[in-house]
Every structure is written in C-alpha cells, then in structure tokens.
Amino acid sequence: MSPIAILLGRETALAWGKGGGPMVAVGFYAGVATLLPLAVGSEPERLAAVAPGAAWVALALAALLSLDRLFERDYEDGALDLLTLSPVPLEIVCAVKCLAQWLATGLPLALAAPVAAIALGASPQLSGLVVACALLGGLAFAFMGGIGAALSLGARRGGLLTAVIVLPLFVPPVIFGGGALARLDAGLPWTAGFALLGAYAAAAVALGPIAMAAACRNALS
Amino acid sequence: MISEVSIQSLALSRGGRQLFSRLILNLTRGEAVALVGRNGAGKTSLLRAIAGLIAPDEGTIAFGDIDPAEAREAIHLLGHLDGLKSSRTARDELGFWTGFAGGARGALDAAAARLDLTPLLDLEVRRLSAGQRRRLALARLLAAPRPLWLLDEPLSPLDAEWRARFGEIMGEHLATGGMILAAVHDPLPLATRTVEIGR
Numbered sequence: 189m190s191p192i193a194i195l196l197g198r199e200t201a202l203a204w205g206k207g208g209g210p211m212v213a214v215g216f217y218a219g220v221a222t223l224l225p226l227a228v229g230s231e232p233e234r235l236a237a238v239a240p241g242a243a244w245v246a247l248a249l250a251a252l253l254s255l256d257r258l259f260e261r262d263y264e265d266g267a268l269d270l271l272t273l274s275p276v277p278l279e280i281v282c283a284v285k286c287l288a289q290w291l292a293t294g295l296p297l298a299l300a301a302p303v304a305a306i307a308l309g310a311s312p313q314l315s316g317l318v319v320a321c322a323l324l325g326g327l328a329f330a331f332m333g334g335i336g337a338a339l340s341l342g343a344r345r346g347g348l349l350t351a352v353i354v355l356p357l358f359v360p361p362v363i364f365g366g367g368a369l370a371r372l373d374a375g376l377p378w379t380a381g382f383a384l385l386g387a388y389a390a391a392a393v394a395l396g397p398i399a400m401a402a403a404c405r406n407a408l409s
Numbered sequence: 410m411i412s413e414v415s416i417q418s419l420a421l422s423r424g425g426r427q428l429f430s431r432l433i434l435n436l437t438r439g440e441a442v443a444l445v446g447r448n449g450a451g452k453t454s455l456l457r458a459i460a461g462l463i464a465p466d467e468g469t470i471a472f473g474d475i476d477p478a479e480a481r482e483a484i485h486l487l488g489h490l491d492g493l494k495s496s497r498t499a500r501d502e503l504g505f506w507t508g509f510a511g512g513a514r515g516a517l518d519a520a521a522a523r524l525d526l527t528p529l530l531d532l533e534v535r536r537l538s539a540g541q542r543r544r545l546a547l548a549r550l551l552a553a554p555r556p557l558w559l560l561d562e563p564l565s566p567l568d569a570e571w572r573a574r575f576g577e578i579m580g581e582h583l584a585t586g587g588m589i590l591a592a593v594h595d596p597l598p599l600a601t602r603t604v605e606i607g608r
Contacts, residue, residue: 194508198501205496266490273460274509275482408462 191276192284199288210296213250217297220246221304232309239308240318240369243301247322248358250297251329255354256347258289258337259404268404282400286334294326317372321365321385328389331396332357338403360388410556411472411483413437414459414588419468421454428454429607441579441589441601450607452592456559460486488561491546495535499526499545502534503552512553520552539566547575558582560591572598
C-alpha cells in the first residue's frame with residue numbers, strides 16, 4: 189500500500205473513532221434541527237419556508253464540531269513532526285486529513301441532511317439536491333475548516349478560535365447551496381448556485397492544503 | 410541516501426533568545442555523536458533544526474549533495490513526544506508509522522520481536538508503561554530503516570537492561586553505515602564522540 193493510502197486509513201479511523209465520530213456529528217445535527225421548530229414556531233407553512241436553509245445552517249455548524257481536533261491531536265503528541273519527515277509532502281498530508289474528516293463526518297451528515305429537511309417540512313423532491321449540496325458543501329467545510337484548525341494550532345481554546353476563523357469561510361457555500369435549494373423549491377432554475385458551490389468546493393480542495401501546510405510548518409517551528 | 414551531515418557556523422534562537430552560535434558539527438557514516446549541555450542549551454532545537462522543522466538564524470545544515478527536502482525522508486526523529494496515539498493499539502500505531510515511512514510489511518513483526526513487544530502489540534498504547542512505550546517508538550526505527558537517527562533523550566525511560574540492549578541496536582545501526590545524533594544527559598552505552606552545546 190502506498191503511504192498516502194495508509195495515511196488515509198489511519199486518519200479515517202481516528203476521525204471515526206472516539207470523541208467526534210459520525211454519530212456525534214449526526215446527533216448534533218439532529219439536535220439543532222429539532223431546536224429550530226421550537227424557536228421559530230411549529231406552523232407547517234412557516235417551517236417549510238425556512239426548512240432547506242435551516243438544514244444547511246445546521247450542517248455548517250455540525251461540520252465545525254470535530255474540526256478542532258483535526259491537527260491538534262497530532263500536534264500535541266508529536267505525530268505532526270513525524271508526518272513532515274516523509275516523502276509525502278505536508279500539503280498532501282493535510283489534504284488527506286481533510287478528506288478523512290469528510291469521509292467520517294461529511295458523508296454521514298449528507299445522508300442525514302434530507303431526513304432533517306423533510307422532517308422540517310421541506311418538499312421531498314428537494315432530497316436529491318439536498319444530498320448533492322451537502323456532499324459538495326461538506327467538502328468545502330472540511331477543507332476550509334482545516335485552514336482554521338491549522339491556524340489555531342497551539343492556541344488555548346483552539347476550538348473556539350477555529351470557529352471564529354472558519355465561519356466567514358463557510359458563508360459562500362451556505363449562500364450558494366441555500367440559494368440553489370430555494371430556487372428549486374420555487375420552481376426556478378437552480379444550476380447556477382449549485383455550480384458555484386461546486387466551484388467553491390473545488391477551490392477549497394485545491395488551495396486549502398497549501399494554507400494548512402504553511403500554518404502547520406509555522407506552528408512546528 | 411544521505412551519507413553525511415555537515416553543520417557550518419549554525420546559530421539558533423527560540424523565542425527571541427539566541428541558544429548558540431557558530432556551531433560546527435560533522436557526522437559521517439558509521440558515526441555517533443552525543444550532544445550534551447545543560448537544560449535549555451538547545452539540544453532539542455538543534456535536532457529539530459536538522460530535521461528541517463526550525464529555520465536557523467545563520468549557518469547551514471547540509472546533507473552532502475542531497476537536497477534538504479529529500480534528506481528528510483532519510484531521517485528518523487525520536488523526541489519527548491513519540492507521536493503515538495494512546496487510544497489505538499500498539500500494532501495499529503507501529504503498522505501505520507512503518508507503512509508511512511516506507512517499511513516492509515514483515516518488518517513490523519521483526520522489529521516488535523527485537524524489542525520484546527510481540528505480546529504487547531494488541532494492547533492500547535495507553536496501557537503501556539513509559540519504558541514499553543519508548544520501546545514501541547524505538548521499534549519504528551528498526552521497522553523502517555533510515556540512515557540518520559536523531560534521538561532526544563532516547564534512554565531516559567528505559568531500564569538498565571534495555572539501555573544496554575538499545576546500545577547493541579545502535580551499534581548495529583552504525584555498523585551498517587548509519588548515523589546517530591543523540592541528545593543525552595547520561596552517556597550512551599557505546600563509544601561516541603561528544604559535542605557540548607551552548608558553551
């Protein structure tokens with residue numbers, strides 16, 4: 189097996205494992221989705237109007253949940269030092285970590301997203317696009333979130349700092365994805381928002397690892 | 410692969426304080442150097458600078474005609490922090506680091522046997538004692554052979570028997586053309602050159 193495949197296996201096992209696995213993310217997501225009708229009011233029309241958007245915001249928050257441990261656990265126990273001493277460039281190591289984060293939390297959240305949206309009263313016809321948006325958006329959340337996680341390395345209460353750094357970076361995917369869903373719901377053409385979401389995810393995957401690797405090097409030096 | 414380390418007029422500082430300057434150190438195949446010096450003299454920082462983690466203020470660290478970025482693949486670093494995840498089993502962790510460093514699959518079992526870790530492999534790392542945990546970190550050096558070992562206090566948690574046995578392992582590494590640079594307080598259990606840092 190190549191070192192990259194071995195790294196992906198370990199990172200996925202770590203992300204899947206104790207304290208921040210898929211069940212935690214999905215449970216948190218379900219919790220936020222349940223709180224919303226309690227705050228907004230349970231009239232079906234009112235709820236249905238905000239359902240796709242609410243499902244989206246909850247998704248972004250759930251994606252934040254396990255980000256703070258992404259680099260920190262390897263920084264604290266010295267594994268990050270050793271990960272730099274390999275033929276695999278640190279940029280690729282960072283990309284693999286984010287990919288594993290997406291596999292362990294983004295994927296399960298994408299499967300839970302249509303359930304939450306329908307439960308809030310969104311039209312079941314939106315389900316396909318909800319899953320597609322959640323998959324792409326999750327990729328953007330994982331790679332943009334990784335930048336925040338790497339930048340807050342070594343800071344006390346790094347998790348909160350990560351959230352403050354990362355939430356502005358989550359604005360575009362939330363706008364694009366939420367926009368596409370709202371337009372499909374209204375029977376309007378929706379592909380533009382979806383394409384922009386895809387473009388943002390692609391940019392995050394391409395540029396995120398460079399920023400993460402630079403932040404990690406800075407934290408280690 | 411790298412066959413020499415040559416450090417010329419190196420100056421390092423941490424947190425705005427200069428640790429040492431004009432350090433000269435040469436290491437060639439089959440040679441071990443013990444770095445000594447008081448606490449905070451910069452032994453660990455020197456090892457991290459050689460591993461490319463810290464940029465020096467002045468001076469150069471060269472690995473013959475090998476590019477420093479490539480030389481990193483030829484370095485094993487063993488620090489106070491061993492990079493082992495306490496929640497995973499010793500086998501998972503040793504297997505990961507062996508595979509990631511490009512070691513062969515069978516090498517894991519041989520290295521574990523050499524360090525008497527075979528019965529412990531299925532335990533979580535958190536269940537290991539400090540000495541066992543250090544042996545697990547040392548097994549990594551054997552499972553994925555690399556010429557340059559940078560060791561930071563490698564012996565500290567080991568008992569007398571294991572200090573001697575690790576001395577033999579280091580001797581074999583040198584005999585096969587390896588290089589060792591170790592920051593120590595106690596003398597290494599094999600003949601070495603000693604370089605004092607921070608004088």
